[in-house]
Amino acid sequence: MRYSIIIINYKTPQLVVQCLQSIYAGTADAIEVIVVDNDSADNSEQLIRQAYPQVQWFQMGYNSGFARANNQGIRLSKGEIVLLLNSDTVNNNNAISTCFDRFNNDRFIACGVQLLNEDGSPQISGNFFMKGGLNYLMTLPYTGELIRRIAVGSGVKKTNIAEATSTIEVDWINGAFLMVKKSAIEKAGLMDEDFFLYSEESEWCSRLKKLGALCIYGDLNIYHLEGGSSKDVFNSKRKGYRDYSDKKGLQIMVSNFLGFRKQYGIGWYVFHQAIHLFNIPVYFFIVVLKSLVLTPGVKKEWKEWLGYVKNVFKALSLTPRIIANRPYFYKML
Structure with missing residues (x-):
């Protein structure tokens, strides 16, 4: 088993099937794909397993969110490297397999790739921590824009990479595509299960970063239909x-x-x-x-x-x- 891919499903079987199609079309690797279902209570299992019977299916029995479901997938996985992959992603130019080959022999303990919107424009994929999480204030309505203007005018370092085109070290990685070595997870621990959705990958990466470097491989990319699953939830x-x-x-x-x-x-x-x-x-x-x-x-x-x-x-x-x-x-x- 070269690596394990973990995909969380909640009422989005069409997205999962589309994602799986792009995975299997883009690699001949001996991989393990685990779909963890958050109690969709629909025909997700039938549609997904009928299309891809080789996929391992696990039913959580309740809507456990992102951290708990991914943790269960990690516990079930046999690969020494795991990829947490959103259901609303599409593998592009065999990026997943290429990423694994590079990452497996690299010094980094976690990595991501450049995420793209449907039109090919870049999404923020890698981020940097700011003292006290002050950068989060820039998302507030109106006050956030004022804070952003002050920060830009003061020359404050940007807290994310608008577009990565090469290998860049970062503090935390977008959870839509997060590849991690099991050896690091064993030391840092699993995701914090207090989180239901959002911020869990940032907190997790803060613990992982204490053990080694994280990066974005900017020359590799996948499509991410941002919010395609949570928007419906x-x-x-x-x-x-x-x-x-x-x-x-x-x-x-x-x-x-x-x-x-x-x-x-x-x-x-x-x-x-x-x-x-x-x-x-x-x-x-x-x-x-x-x-x-x-x-x-x-x-x-x-x-x-x-x-x-x-x-x-x-x-x-x-x-x-x-x-x-x-x-x-x-x-x-």
Whole structure:
């Protein structure tokens, strides 16, 4: 067994079949593919196993999210190298096999490749840590844009790679494609199972990085239909990770807070809470101004502001539990 590929499925059998087709068409390697199902309660198993009977299927029995399902896949895997691969990805030019061949003989303990949008434009695939996770504040509505402008004007180093074209060392790797050596996992531990979705790969990579270097092979790429699976799970109208007004936004916010607590400590966690609270009146003031000048779409913005406020206070209600840092499944559904 050269390596193991782990794919999580939740009600996206068509995406999984498309992903598997690209994998098997692009390699003749002796590989193991494990599909872990998060209790889809549909015809996923039938469709996937009928198309690819060689795939190993494991049923979690409940919607366990990203970390727990991948951990189960890692426990079942026989390869000395494992690839965590999103169901909404498409192997391009045999990138997976080429990545394994290079990574297997390289000094890195974890790696990724350059992710591409459907139109071939690059996605952020590799990232750098900033003290206290301050870069996350740039995703906040309005206040985040102000922080971003200040950071750019001050010459603050970028916290991600817009596009990698060669091998670049990074601090953490996008979980859509994350290849890791088992020897490193044995020392760093599995993903933290308090996370349901989002931020888990960042926290995991912070532990892996203490053992060795991580990289992005920029000359290799796969297509990633960003948010193709989670968008349906949360019934979210948007892809990406910048909308904090709906159920998906609440999950992102809570997972981010949990990550701050685990990776940076209580002080930074409380700091991020304070900035999220501060953003409420700022956000309100700007939407009021837009209403006064009759800006198109402002009615929708009011709904989004209200959704943001509700999510902030829901996230804050978890403060005692997050600070205590005892095992708990932060699934916000």
